[in-house]
Amino acid sequence: MTLLLVGLNNIRDLHSASIDKAKMGTDGSAVTEAQTDLQSEVAASSLAVTITQSDKTNVVNYTLPSTTATGNTYREFAVIDDGTVVYNRVTFTGISHTATDDIVVRQTFFYRNP
Amino acid sequence: MVEFDSVKVKDQLGRPEDQGFFIKRRNETVIIEDNTVEITKKSLGNSWIVGSATNGLVGPNTGTVGGGQQVVGASGRTEVLQAVVNPGKIFRDRFYDNYFEDTGETTADWGDTSNQLAFTNGEIAQSRSIAYNDGTVTKVLITATASSGDTANLTVTATADGTNWESITLGTEHSFSNTGTNLKFKIVASDTVVLNYIRVAYS
DSSP states (O other): OOOOHHHHHHHHHHHHHTOOEEEEESOOOOOOTTOOSOSSBOGGGOEEOEEEEETTEEEEEEEEOTTSSOSOEEEEEEEEETTTEEOOOEEEEEEEOOTTEEEEEEEEEEEEOO | OOOOOHHHHHHHHTOOTTSOOOOOOOOOOOEEEEEEEEEEEEEOOEEEEESOTTTOTTOSOOSSSSOOOEEEEEEOOOEEEEEEEOGGGEEEEOOSSOTTBOTTTOOSEESSSTTOEEEOTTOEEEBOOSEEEEEEEEEEEEEEEEEESOGGGEEEEEESBSSOOEEEOTTSOEEEEEEEEEEEEEEEESSOEEEEEEEEEEO
C-alpha cells in the first residue's frame, strides 16, 4: 500500500497547522531524541514563523530581528507549537546576534512514503 | 447492568470454539524528514527615512510630539551565509524546489518540473552550499537515483572547501584531499538523464 500524494499533503497540512513559532538558544551540546526542549533557551527569541509549502514539503521561515534578543551567541534552534510541543532541536556553530543584523533561519520538513 | 452472553457472542463472530479471533490491521508508515537548516544574517541596509528632523523628505518633523523617525523601507541589505546543517550530516534533495541550485552555474532543469533534476547532453547542475560550518568535511558519499537514463552518464565532482573540486564516484565514499567547511557538488551529463533523488552523506 502507498499513501497517496493528497494524503501526504494532508499530513503536511496537519503538521503545518500545529507549528506557530520557532526559537533559539545558546547551548550547542549534542541532540538526543529524549530531549524535550532547547537546552538553554532565550525566551525572547520565541517568535512567530511563516510556512511556505510545496508537495510533501513544509518550509519554516524564522527571523530574529536586530532589535530582539541581541547580545547572545546562538547555537541551537527549534520549531515549536508554543506551549505544547517542541518538534525538533538543531545545533550549529555559534552565531553572534547584534543590533546590526537579523538572523534568518530556513528549515525544511519532508513527508514521504518509506 | 448489561451482561454479555459469551456463547452468543462467539456464535455471532462465527468462529469455531478452538480458533482465535484476529483483527487484521494494515499499517501505513509516514516518514517525516527533518531536513536541511540554513542560517543567514541580513544586515540592516540603508533605510529610507520619512519625517526626520534632519533629512526627511517632507522637511522638519514638527507634526509629532516625539519628533521621531519612521522607517518605511530599506535597501542595500546584504545577506551572509552563517551555517547549513543537516540532521545526521545527510543532505537530501528530491527536487521539489530548486532552493539549493546554484542558478549562476546550472544549465540543467533543477526542480522546475515534475520534481526532478533533468539533464540533456552537456548540461550542468551545481549546488549551492549544502553543508556550511557543519564541522570539517573530510569524506563524502553521494548516491543518486535516476527515473530515466543511466547515472553512468554523469560526471560528478564535489568540493569540501568551496574552491577545490575533486572527482567523485557515485556510491563510493571519497576522502577529500582539500578538506573544509563548505560542501558543494557538481554534476555534468554526457547523455539524457533524469534524477529524482540525490543523497549526500558527509563526515
